[in-house]
Structures are given as C-alpha cells and as structure tokens.
Amino acid sequence: MATAIKKPLTAAQFKKKVLQHLNFTSSQTDYQQDPTAVLRAVCLTVNEVVYEKLTETNQYHKEHKSRSINYLSLEYLMGRMLSNNLHNLDLFDVAQKAVANLGFEIEDIFEEGHDLALGNGGLGRLAACFLDSLATMDFNAVGYGIHYEHGLFKQQFHQGRQIETPDEWREYGNPWEVCRPEAVQNIPLFGHVETIANTDGSVKKVWHSGQTIKGVPWDVPIVGYNSKTVNVLRLWESRASSHFDWEQFNSGDYQDAHSAQNHAETISKVLYPNDETDAGKELRFIQQYFFCACSVKDIIKRYSQQHGNDWSQFADKVAIQLNDTHPTIAILELMRTLIDEYDFAWLDAFAMCRKVFAYTNHTLLPEALEKWSVDLFNKVLPRHLELLFSINEYFLNEEVSKMWPGNDQMRRRLSLIEEGETQMVRMAHLCVVTSFKVNGVAQIHSDLVKSDLFPEFDQLYPEKLTNVTNGVTPRRWLKACNPELSKLLDSKVKVDWAKDLSSLSSVAKFADDEKFQQKFMAIKHNNKIKLAEEILASTGVEVSPDAIFDVQIKRLHEYKRQHLSFMHILALYRRLLADPDYDMHPRVYIFGAKAAPGYYLAKEIIYAINKVADKVNNDDRIKGKLKVVFMPNYRVTLAEKIIPAADVSEQISTAGKEASGTGNMKLALNGAVTIGTLDGANVEIAEEVGDDNIFIFGNTVDDIKALEANGYNPYDYYNNDEEIKACLDWLHTDYFTPGKPGELSAIAHSLLDGGDPYRLLADFADYAKANIALDKAYKDKARWARMAIINTAKMGKFTSDRSIQDYVDNIWKLTPMSSQG
Ligand code: NBG
DSSP: OOSOOOOSOOHHHHHHHHHHIIIIISOOOOGGGOHHHHHHHHHHHHHHHHHHHHHHHHHHHHHHTOOEEEEEOSOEEEEOOHHHHHHHTTOHHHHHHHHHHTTOOHHHHHHTSOOEEESOSHHHHHHHHHHHHHHHTTOOEEEEEEOOSBOSOEEEEETTEEEEEOOOTTTTOOTTOEEOGGGOEEEEESOEEEEEEOTTSOEEEEEEOSEEEEEEEEEEEEEOTTSSOEEEEEEEEEEESSOOOHHHHHTTOHHHHHHHHHHHHHTTTBOOOOSSSOOOOHHHHHHHHHHHHHHHHHHHHHHHHHHTTOGGGHHHHEEEEEESSTTTHHHHHHHHIIIIITOOOHHHHHHHHHHHEEEEOOOOOGGGSOEEEHHHHHHHOHHHHHHHHHHHHHIIIIIIHHHSTTOHHHHHHHOSEEOSSSOEEEHHHHHHHHOSEEEESSHHHHHHIIIIISHHHHHHSTTTEEEOOOOBOHIIIIIITOHHHHHHHHHHOSSOTTTOGGGGGGGGGGTTOHHHHHHHHHHHHHHHHHHHHHHHHHHOOOOOTTSEEEEEESOOOGGGTHHHHHHHHHHHHHHHHHOTTOOOOOEEEEEEOOOOTTOHHHHHHHHHHHHHHHHHHTOGGGTTOEEEEEOSSOOHHHHHHHGGGOSEEEEOOOTTTOSOOSHHHHHHHTTOEEEEOSOTTHHHHHHHHOGGGSEEOSOOHHHHHHHHHTOOOHHHHHHHOHHHHHHHHHTTSSSSSTTOTTTTHHHHHHHTTTOOTTOHHHHHHHHHHHHHHHHHHHHSHHHHHHHHHHHHHTOGGGBHHHHHHHHIIIIIOOOOGGGGO
C-alpha cells in the first residue's frame, strides 16, 4: 500500500484518450478554438483513472468492514480540482505534455475551471484540506455536505463598493461529480407526533410529517496523493419528492404545479454567506436538518449493507465528526431513528450517540454560537424537539444535579434550553453533552474553550475537551501552487516532503547558505512578477516586484482587523507626505476579502481601503513607496496565486478572537514572514519558527482581559497618540472622497464612540513599531532570506496530515487501509 503508485498512463495514451473524449463524448472536433472542451475532455480522462481507484477503494473497505469516519460539514471550499487531482495521481507531467501536444498550455486549461466554492472561509477550506489528507493517508472517510446550486457569491467592486453576484459554478455541469440515484433519500419535515399506547403500558411515538423532500446525492471523488485511496464527498441536493403534479397541471394550474418543486429545491439553492455569525433563518435550519437526515440515513444504509440488523458493532464501525454546531441535528436524527425505527430503548440510543459523535468548535465569538427557537424546532421537527427535551431532562437530573446538588443556577446555565422571552435551543450544549470528544482548533483556542466557554462542562466531563491544531494540505498549498519552490525543495530533501512535511526541517541548514538564499529569493521574485501581472489585470494598478508584498487575505471581519492595517497605511501615507524621504522600503499592501452582504461595517472597510488606495496609488509625491490593492473576488484560486508571492503575512486579530487561522500556515509555508498577535495558531507558528523569524506584537489574551477589567476607553489612545488622532480625524474629511466629506467616518465612529470592540487602538502603536522592525529586517537581504527559508522549513507541524493523525489517534481511532492487511 505504501509503495509509490506507478503512472497509470503515458503522455501519448493520455492524449489519445483526450482526443477520444473530444470526439465521442463532446463531439467537438474543432477543439483548437475551445479550451473549455479540452478541459472537459482532460477531466473525463482523469476520471477514468479516478473511478477505477474509487471502485477498488470501496471494494477494499467492504471486504475489510473498515471503520469509517463520516465528516459532516455544511461547507467545503474545494477550489478547482484538476491540477490537484493531476498532482495527486502523479499525472501532472503526463497531462502537461499531452495537452502541449494538442497546442495548449496546461495552465490555460486550468484557468477554464470553476472553483467549487461551497463554503465561506476557514471552516470550509479546513474541511477540504482534511478530505485531501484522509484520502492521502488511506483512511476510510466520507465527507457529507450540501450540493448548493449557488456557492459563495462572486465579488466585484463598483466605485470601491462590494457588489455581489451569484456564483454559477455548475451552470454547464461539473465534470467531477456523479449523481447516485441508487442512494436517494426521502426526508420528512413538519407535521405532528402521535402517541400510541402499547399493550404493555409503554408508548410509541409516531411522527406524521407534513412534507417529504427528496435528497439526491452527488459524489465528488477525493483523490489521495500518492496513495491507493479515492474517497468521496457526497453532496445532497433537494428535490420535490413528487416531482410534478400532472393533475394540477392538466387542470390548468401551471403555477401551483411548479410551486412544491420550487419550494423543495430552495433548500439546497444557496450557501448562507455569513462566516462567523448566523442568520437564524428557518431555511438555514431546514438546510441543516435536510443534509443531516440524508447523511445519517446514508450512514445507516452503508452500515446495514455490511452488518444487517446487528447494531452491536455500529459504534465500532462508525464515527461522525460535526464540523462546528451546524450539523448538530444529526445527533437527534440518529436518536430518533434508533428509537422510532429500530425500537431501541431510550438509554441505549443515547449511549450509542455518545459513542459515535464528536464535535469541533471553531469559534468563541458569542454571536456564532448557534441557537434555534423552540418554536421553530416544534414547527419543523416536532419529534426531535421531544427527544431534545428528554436528553435535557436526563442531563440535568442525572448529571448536573448529581455534580452540583441543589444548584439551580448551574442547571439554568448548562441547560440545553435557554430560558427567556423566547426559549432557545443551545446547539453547542447539545454537542458537548452528546459527543464523546470536543476539540478546539489550536492550543490557545482549546485552552480558552476550556477556561472561558465551557468551564463547567470541563469539570463535568474532565477528559472530553481536547485540542487538535489545524493544518493545511501541502499538496495544494505548496506543491501545486508554487511549483518552482517545490522543485528547489525536491533538490534538497530526499524524501517526499509533500507526504512528510516535517522532512522540510532539513532545509533549515541552508538558511545561511548564500547560493540557496539566492535561489529561494529568486523564486519568490518570479512569483511576485506573476502576481504583479495579475494585479495589473484585475485592478489596473502597477506594482513593483521589488517592493515588499504585504498580504492580508481572509474574510472581512472586525475581529480580524483589516482596519488595523488600514489605519497603519494612513499613518505611513501621512509620514511620507510630511517627509517624502521618509525611510521605508517600498511596500505594496495586498488585500483579498469578501464581506458578508449584510455586514455594514465590513463593507465600509472595503470601501475605505479602496478609496485610500485610489488616492495613494496616484500620488506622485510619495514616489511609489506605498501602494494599496484590493484584489476582487478572493477565493481559493486567487489565494493560490497570492500566497507564493507574499513576503509578509498579516495575522493581526485581537488576541483570543481568531480560533486558529489557516492562511497563516499557508503563507509561512511559502516563505512569508508573519507579523501577528499571539492569537490562534500564530502562537504555535512562533514556537516553531522561533522569535527571530516572526514579528509578534500587541496585547495578549491576558492583557486584553486586564484592559477590559480596567474599563477600556478608546479615547485614551485618541487623545494621547497624535498619529491615531490625525488618522481618525482624516476619515471625516473629504481628502479620500472629494466633495463627500465623512464618507469614511463609519470606521472612526466604531473605533471611538462605538467603543472599539476589537481593541484596535490599544494595539496600534505596537503594530506600528513592529512594522518598523520588519522594514529594517527586509532591507537586510540575507537576514530576510534566512527568515523566509526558516519559515518554509519549520512548517512541518502544520500539515493537515498531522491534524488528521491527531484526530485518528485521539478521537476517531481508525486504522489506515495499508495496516489492515
Ligand atoms: C473559523 C475560525 C478560524 C479557523 C477556522 C477553521 C469559523 C466559524 N471559524 O480561525 O475563525 O481557522 O474556523 O478551524 O469559520
């Protein structure tokens, strides 16, 4: 199993197959004019290899009755698939040659592909990295999610403001997915519960649903890197169960005949575009239930195919990971199924759930901790609500009251139901109570989950709360996106670093080697030239690859503090205006970020950055020392272009707010040096690279707590720091928005009268100071090269393979294919 896989096709064979697909699948003989047709034919060719391996993988796990991990996530940010699949199958060179023979550059063919953007940000991209690692490490895993018709919106800027347009990723089909009619599920919703008395005095509950939705699965194959495995990502699409009402249609009521179908199909129509916060909408709740119910039914079906009606091994064979609280209803669905459909006793069903589910927490932000009203639950899922109440009763009486006898306050605090004007269900509490493990996503975050978020639960269940630090796949985030650097690393590292990332640490010994430094930095420079071209094409701004490329790419959120960097840009601009010879190496600030469409201040921040960019980029007085670009439509594919070209990685969230971050890992892996706070995984990155190779600044979690205990007042900073005052006052003028004073005031308001909720002003001075140190370090070429090399060399810990191994060892207890014999 572990041996290298032999190339399944030669370039000549590959080309022949592509031509066959062009001829016989697409009937496209005039392909020279049609790179899209070539892309499709190449994908179909790759699929021949992929599906053969998928069949073998399935066969193997069937024979071995392998334990499986079932990853439930409402989001998967897959990006494009072709380049990744070619690398993972070791067919990249073959395909490149074959396509060149047909008269195309492989990169141009890639450009024809759509991103699978079925996610918002970190959480969705993490799920995608985990699927890559699970397949690479030969684990039996299925990802479950929703087949959204529209993924994350496309972003454009109109006079500096964000405009959203729908994402049409599969308008003309998606070559990577296959529909599985044999695995369709029917999902009941609404209705009421009937209580039927049995002759023995017990009762049976029967849920009479008001509507049934059909769940149609689409499978996207997940190809492991240099492994035997192809797993699947199974995405559910909703359809009306009775497809079309012909009777109604024949009676002339055309509109109504359609409406049930439209209503049902709405469920998988669109991804909710909120990153950390939740909309709390009925449709979102139904989305969650729909996909959980389809997935639980599918998991049970797969199990039954091997074990029939013998439930004794279920918990040994099945683990279900909940990616945040979004799929929590899966717990109640399994409870319901076991009790109502398989006659389990309540306690046995509950015990089973507690052996099967594990939950990952991805944020401490209170607004992101999901709550659903009891009324909504009752309307959509009346039977599940009953079960929820029964779990709560058991939990409060048998566990909370035994641990804290007579403590009603504790019962109220821990209850699965929040009492108030409207009763709300606390989904995170249900997760913690019913899961066998709960993990945070970086050490500092997991510590805060224990100490600040769930301290009582940690007392109640001492072994349950744990940490698994996030990671990223080095296949996509180094090998595929940065081919030149990958080749350089290949020349120095004897083993396959893409599968064993810690082996890169051996490169650290070349950190002071002048020749190696030159090669490393020449690659960075080339990548910067390419990005400069992309910047020119997408923003019209010309930037010099000799400048520092300072990158901040992530969702737009106040806690991530893009506006801290923005404030610092204003400060630099002021310094340059006051003294055009102000000593700084030229710097290009590169932003990429989408704001949730309803997030007012986030959109104002985008607007402000764009307006300041217009001014700064066209101001000859500052001699091109400062440039600012906001690249539109940030997404996985754009990240793959920006990251290899970054010199500086901005990771400047308020300490305690960013659970982990994963962009921080990708950037450092590609030789960018971090300027960041002691937050999320930055803390562990600093431990790995050492203090000399990172710029840490700002208040720590404890400092922030102390600041708040003393009564935080942003005006203290405004009144005492001339630069802060000048920059904030500037925003009220029309300097950046001629004729329209005050257009950028919203940021200043939020930082002053709004109380500066993310303590930006408290970190400003130290951030500015760290930037001076950074500027100085960059001017020393050898020193900077050393820092960049060390960053790449020391990222071994942050491969998602290590994260998955941690999950496997501490939570899932799986055995890979290779070790099962
Ligand atoms: C995000 C955190 C990030 C973290 C990713 C992946 C959500 C709700 N949370 O810090 O903000 O890296 O999850 O764990 O998207």
